[in-house]
Amino acid sequence: MLSQLTVRNFAVVKSLDIEFHNGMTAITGETGAGKSIALDALSLCLGSRADANWVRPGQEKAEISAVFTLAADSPAYQWLISNEFDTDEDCVLRRVIQRDGRSKAWINGTPVPLSQQKSLAPLLVNIHGQHEHQLLLKEDHQLSLLDSYTRHQHLLDKVQEDYRNWASVEKQYQHYQQQKEELEAQRQLLEYQVNELNEFALTDGEFEELDQKHKRLSNSKVLLEAGVFALNALYEGEHNNAAGLVQSASQRLEEAAEMDTALTPINQLLQQAKVHIEEAALELRQYQDDLELDPGELQIVEERLSTAINLAKKHQIPGAELSQQHKKLISELNSLEQAGEHAEQLDEERQQARKTYRDSAQKLSNSREQAAKELSQKISQSMHELNMPHGRFVIQVEHDASARATRLGTDQVDFLVTTNPGQPIQSLNKVASGGELSRISLAIQVMTATQKTVPTMMFDEVDVGVSGPTAAIVGSMLQKLGKTSQVICVTHLPQVAAKAHHQLQVSKTTDGAETETAVTALSNEQRVIELARLLGGDKVTDMAKANAKELLAS
Incomplete structure (x- = not known):
């Protein structure tokens, strides 16, 4: 519950220190005294938008802090633990607004972004404003009220989860469908290219082999002549071949080495040279025997090499990379074919995701319908107590299994009412007058508030348009609510204020130069x-x- 509110230099407030207690607290005061100033200040601690105009004239900053006493099992206490804030019996929210409009926020002494204060706020306080009856005419607000009463957050969470899953799968599927024609054209091209390369069937390294073989076959005559010349020069020539000359030189040195042994190593080198020459001659004979002079084979090699070169040009790559290109295209074709299979799988997944969402939306709708009957009866009873003896309130829940999916399901919720005998039941915005709408709004707020797990509820002049005996009933309703929750009510009605367990008076004074608002706890x-x-x-x-x-x- 809210135990203390401290306000410094906020609007017309110079300094306020307000203590709050369990039960129902009424805040009263003269018109224009600023009865809602405490609620406005507290709203800033709960993450509402700051305005430089809130800073008291002549001051550099406004400062507000609110202290909440928490139970260890409360959602707010568990939130503090899960977000790693220091925790004891109190939760302290602080907000400072600078003259230039900038603001800072703290939770338990730790600086935080405003979003964290906003996240914690619904677990601490629920504020019902004096203009809430205007929101009551909006369909989304009606749905929100019904859901807050029903307390089926697990069903709402499931619908939202299923909605996100369906939307994600649907997005992937639609993306594929949009790309389908382009992907099919790519697949057909790849299929043609792969079939063409499959038919040619160039193996790894074959292009280099073809190129080398073509050079050898197309130059076989030159190669043969070079081999004959070299063989004659080395070994088979009739006069002065290399082998004979080396042999002669070796014999002469061998004789001379008997006179000078220094020639022996030189002679050994010549003998080795003779061996190498003989081996080279042997290799040349073998080369000549193996050299192919078949014109038919040359034609075959030329045709295959030419085809390989033309295919490489078509793919704009070197011929040596044609085999790797072939493998790459096969891989791309397989990927596209798998993408087609994936699309079929996505289609199955989207159908299943759709069914899962629709099933969850149906369960949510069933829960709403059951709660709608119960809440309708309670609100109708409250209308009778609020001086509308013939009033009847009906919450209509229409479920359309084929309606456009939303995060909140596919229900259409409409608040219907009749206030006079013989008057047909119709939508709220077509029937109720301003005063009736205020009373109906109050009945709904009180009924839905009983389902809240929030420890503190604030009502800001929700009794507008109510007077006489009805006002006393309003006070009794809020007093009853104050037995289970802390209720803080800003009111101008004595019948309501009299029902409070505690009462605070707001007063405004001025010395002609400055205006100041004070809040006093009344005996x-x-x-x-x-x-x-x-x-x-x-x-x-x-x-x-x-x-x-x-x-x-x-």
Whole structure:
């Protein structure tokens, strides 16, 4: 619950320190005194948007802090733990607004982005504004009220999860469908290219082999002549071949080495040279025997090499890379074919995701329909208590299994009402007058508030348009709500204020140069005076005091 609110230099407030207690607290005061100032200040601690105009004139900054006492099993306490904030019995929210409009926020002394304060706020306080009856006419707000009463968050979470999953799969499928024609054209081209290369069937390294073989076959005559010349020069020539000359030189040196042994190593080199020459001659004979002079084979090699070169040009690559290109195209074709199979799988997944979402939306709708009947009866009863004896309220839930999917399901929720005998039940915005709408709104707020797990509820002049005996009933409703939750109510009605367990008075003073607002906790005697003022105006009579005492006693 909210235990303390501290406000410094906020609007017309110079300094406020307000303590709050369990039960129902009424905030009253003269018109224009700023009864809602505490709620406005608290809203800033809960993450609402800051405005430089909130800073008191002549000051550099406004500062607000709110202290909440938490139970260890409360959602707010668990939020603090999960977000790694220091935790004890209190949660302290602080907000500072600079003159230039900049602001800073803290949770338990730790600086935080405003989004974190906003995230925590719904677990601490639920604020019902005086204009909420206007929101009541909007379909999305009606749906939100029904869901807050039903407390089926697990079903809402499941629908949202299934919606995200379906949307994700659908997006992938639609993307593939948009690319389908282009992908099919790519597949056909790849299939043609792969078939062409399959038919040619060039193996790894074959292009280099063809190129080398072509050079040898096309130059076989030159190669043969070079081999014959070299063989004659080395070994087979009739006169002065290399082998004979080396042999002669070796014999002469061998004889001379008997006179000078220094020639022996030289002679050994010549003998080795002779061996190498003989081996080279042997290799040349073998080369000549193996040299092919078949014109038919040359033609075959030329045709295959030419085809390989033309295919390489078509793919704009060197001929030596044609085999690798072939493998690459096969891989790309396989990927496209697998993409087609994946599209079929995606289609199955989207159909399943759609069914899962529709099933979840149906369960959510069933829960809403059941809760709608219960809440309709309770609101109808509250309307009777609020001086609408013939009022009947119906929450209509229409489920369309084929409707456009949303994160909140596929239900159409409509609040229907009739307030007079013989009047047909119709949509709320077509039937209720302003005063009736305020009372219906209050009945709905009180009924839905009983389902909240939030420890503190604030009502900002939700009794607008209510008076007389009905006002006392409104006060009783809020008082009853205050038995299970902390209720803080800004009101101008004495019948409502009298039902509160505690009462705060807002007053405004001015010295002609400055205006200041103060908030005072009233004793029982002071409450009598304040209630008498609310009953009779500025002039507090003995009769007004007597009526005030009677209100408090009741």
